Amino acid sequence: xxxxxxxxxAPLERLHDTWEARPxxxxxxxxxxxKTIGKRYLVTSLIFLVLGGIEALxxxxxxxxxxxxxxSPGAYDQLFTMHGxxxxxxxxxxxxxxxxxxIWPLMLGxxxxxxPRVNALSYWTFLASGIFIYTALCIGQAPNAGWFAYAPMxxxxxxxxxxxxxxxxxxxxxxxxxxxxxxxxxGTVMKMRAPGMSLNRLPIFVxxxxxxxxxxxxxxxxxxxATTYLxxxxxxxxxxxxxxxxGSPLLWQHLFWMFGHPWVYIIVLPAMGMVSEMVPTFCxxxxxxxxxxxxxTIATGIIGFGVWVHHMFATGLPGVSMSFFSGASIxxxxxxAIAVFAWIATMWLGTPVWKTPMMFVAGFVVRFVxxxxxGVVTAAVPFDWQVTDTYFVVAHIHYVLxxxxxxxxxxxxxxxxxxxxGRMMSETLGKWNFWTMFIGFNLGFFPMHISGLLGMPRRVxxxxxxxxxxxxNLITTIGSAVFAVxxxxxxxxxFVSLRRGAFAGSNPWHAGxxxxxxxxxxxxxxxxxxxxxxxxxxxxxxxxxxxxxGMIPGEGHSHVSEGVVLAEGRETFGTSPLEAHPLHVxxxxxxxxxxxxxxxAMLGTAYGLVFSLWWLAILGGIGMLACLIGWLWPxxxxxxxxx
Amino acid sequence: MTSVxxxxxxxLGGEGRAPGWWAMVWTIATEAALFGFLLFSFFYLGSxxxxxxxxxxxxxxxxxxxxxxxxxxxxxxxxxxxxxIRAGNQERLRLGLFIAFILGLAFIIIQGIEWSxxxxxxxxxxxxxxxxxxxxxxxxxxxxxxxMNVLVQIWAARGxxxxxxxxxxxxxxxxxxxxDIVWLFVFSSLYISPRLG
Numbered sequence: 001x002x003x004x005x006x007x008x009x010a011p012l013e014r015l016h017d018t019w020e021a022r023p024x025x026x027x028x029x030x031x032x033x034x035k036t037i038g039k040r041y042l043v044t045s046l047i048f049l050v051l052g053g054i055e056a057l058x059x060x061x062x063x064x065x066x067x068x069x070x071x072s073p074g075a076y077d078q079l080f081t082m083h084g085x086x087x088x089x090x091x092x093x094x095x096x097x098x099x100x101x102x103i104w105p106l107m108l109g110x111x112x113x114x115x116p117r118v119n120a121l122s123y124w125t126f127l128a129s130g131i132f133i134y135t136a137l138c139i140g141q142a143p144n145a146g147w148f149a150y151a152p153m154x155x156x157x158x159x160x161x162x163x164x165x166x167x168x169x170x171x172x173x174x175x176x177x178x179x180x181x182x183x184x185x186x187g188t189v190m191k192m193r194a195p196g197m198s199l200n201r202l203p204i205f206v207x208x209x210x211x212x213x214x215x216x217x218x219x220x221x222x223x224x225x226a227t228t229y230l231x232x233x234x235x236x237x238x239x240x241x242x243x244x245x246x247g248s249p250l251l252w253q254h255l256f257w258m259f260g261h262p263w264v265y266i267i268v269l270p271a272m273g274m275v276s277e278m279v280p281t282f283c284x285x286x287x288x289x290x291x292x293x294x295x296x297t298i299a300t301g302i303i304g305f306g307v308w309v310h311h312m313f314a315t316g317l318p319g320v321s322m323s324f325f326s327g328a329s330i331x332x333x334x335x336x337a338i339a340v341f342a343w344i345a346t347m348w349l350g351t352p353v354w355k356t357p358m359m360f361v362a363g364f365v366v367r368f369v370x371x372x373x374x375g376v377v378t379a380a381v382p383f384d385w386q387v388t389d390t391y392f393v394v395a396h397i398h399y400v401l402x403x404x405x406x407x408x409x410x411x412x413x414x415x416x417x418x419x420x421x422g423r424m425m426s427e428t429l430g431k432w433n434f435w436t437m438f439i440g441f442n443l444g445f446f447p448m449h450i451s452g453l454l455g456m457p458r459r460v461x462x463x464x465x466x467x468x469x470x471x472x473n474l475i476t477t478i479g480s481a482v483f484a485v486x487x488x489x490x491x492x493x494x495f496v497s498l499r500r501g502a503f504a505g506s507n508p509w510h511a512g513x514x515x516x517x518x519x520x521x522x523x524x525x526x527x528x529x530x531x532x533x534x535x536x537x538x539x540x541x542x543x544x545x546x547x548x549x550g551m552i553p554g555e556g557h558s559h560v561s562e563g564v565v566l567a568e569g570r571e572t573f574g575t576s577p578l579e580a581h582p583l584h585v586x587x588x589x590x591x592x593x594x595x596x597x598x599x600x601a602m603l604g605t606a607y608g609l610v611f612s613l614w615w616l617a618i619l620g621g622i623g624m625l626a627c628l629i630g631w632l633w634p635x636x637x638x639x640x641x642x643x
Numbered sequence: 644m645t646s647v648x649x650x651x652x653x654x655l656g657g658e659g660r661a662p663g664w665w666a667m668v669w670t671i672a673t674e675a676a677l678f679g680f681l682l683f684s685f686f687y688l689g690s691x692x693x694x695x696x697x698x699x700x701x702x703x704x705x706x707x708x709x710x711x712x713x714x715x716x717x718x719x720x721x722x723x724x725x726x727x728i729r730a731g732n733q734e735r736l737r738l739g740l741f742i743a744f745i746l747g748l749a750f751i752i753i754q755g756i757e758w759s760x761x762x763x764x765x766x767x768x769x770x771x772x773x774x775x776x777x778x779x780x781x782x783x784x785x786x787x788x789x790x791m792n793v794l795v796q797i798w799a800a801r802g803x804x805x806x807x808x809x810x811x812x813x814x815x816x817x818x819x820x821x822x823d824i825v826w827l828f829v830f831s832s833l834y835i836s837p838r839l840g
Contacts, residue, residue, distance in 0.1 A: 115666055222676075232765075237766040239768055242769075248688060574661070582655055584659070
């Protein structure tokens, strides 16, 4: 047992020097600051969003009318596959990691994530894997079998180029990034909270990312196994998916969807969590049914592991098995509905303030209901048989992913950008941004339900005029162009705000959570003193008093500006997983080049494996080993001092 | 926000695991899931197979059973060494780690012989592909565990570890025990389960 006395004034200069990255190239490559890493994640994933969007627009141009020949069938295959994997893997999850990375320590009252160097590695591998997969597009051999890449058409006899090798290795590479990122989030939520921030005081956003991280830890290995089999089958003449040799194409489908369905929740639960932060702020009251929303988040994550077969209803599985998965897929709507009702009740009982983030949030709720309903109906086997592999499913996935991911993400940019840059985004441009995106989205994607019901299959590069799908496709293309203008307005608004935005101050939205306690942008050390938390909304305690949710009578109020300093090096508290009792003072690692170098070595190995340059693969492997040894080497053996 | 001065001292509990320990726990969790999916593939394709599974009858236990015992002994040796440092005994730690390393190395060499003696190759049907992939994944994990063991031995020789502070040792040990336990699942699935059918 040790005790630490509080200090009245924090030595801010010393804290600043301790936590700031060094200037110059070394600082850029070696920094482990979660705020820098978070911003890099956000910018990089927005670039992927734009790339994936351009690919979609080219496809829409091709589909505008019947018998168009803008693209060859082969080019179209590459475009829809790249569009799918870019959006699903290199945009939707990393953008949420970006917000979590930036916001979590601020929200949790910590000075960093649990594993800062792992955090840096997670970003560098994300970037390197993105460069790797886009190399394929640059040399004209991009993945071309759809984002879920069903065997046997992905096998070498049917797809002889490097296309699917890039797919397999690129996804394994990205999996490394996502897995270590998830472990970092779990470690952070278990150890890095401000004293007193017990589980019942955690923001829902933290619950969202935490659940997504647990799901990632247990589901991503299925993708790794499947893509490893694919690479082995294509390169070393092994047999996993080839029915003639005792394999089974359905093995791919099982493994892919055992990963794939939890992945859906990985890319929506943190976004729903962000919504649960914004709704109370803009409705001026605490979230209704907080415990139920927290529990339904976790329940969704768990049930998400038991629904994968609903992607495989058309493969001839036994009826009993389909009934079970159909039932589970209908049940999973219940926890999502709990969250929706909680948001609506919060708006109903509160006083909504219609700032841009709130408009995007409300638009999201509408979309979530439509996407949810089209999901529940396809959970019914007979209906699924009717619409499987048609544009109805394409409409569903876009309502879900744009509705539940893109809209909350744009809302979150409007909401948290002022914290990151210190400047507000334009409200006027924001309203234009919202209405163009909202109208464009519905105009573009709602007709896809109809083209699907009319029988238009997905992934066809063109269609005959006699099919009668011309007008719905024309409307879809116009809608997607309007939507793209909306995204453009959003990007313009970011740049305008960086140059000319009004100064934000520490808490422009008068929000109640901890990330609004410090100045904007936050100093390198986040908190001058480590706060002590006594409620769920520490910054609303003045207004709500003893009614603040999560407050225990007699325990007193939160302390945000007075507390323990911890300034002997990079220090913060390590706390207990449930109650967040302070257990020890953690000495956080210094900046390091090893994460960057390790990612470069991995990129070398990936290129070596895809081009069958074995010397390069082995060289990369040796480089990885060397980086890991250097990374793990105890500091005192180098410096001669004992920690 | 609040003007009440903070006038108490913080009590530090001191108990509880370090963040690094949790990192290893969740790394092991995701690795365990990886082997779970590998073995799922094995049982799934086995259940769908219309020919004999394995094609040439159950695999021989001549080498694999003693090899399994070697790996268990290696884990026990590591544990024995780690108990040593908890009592402050550096010599016992070094000896335990060394024995664990030799036994692990013996396992991987015998595994190589086992590979060379199989009547089928990796390209001969789904069973062969799965056998070499699953045991190959496991072998790679053994080699990573051995690399960790070498590092920990170097640090032990330099007196890095003390009775109170030896997280790297604990983590490498947890990983080594995981590699050992997961082998029991791999062995039971690949070698034993076809004998039960």
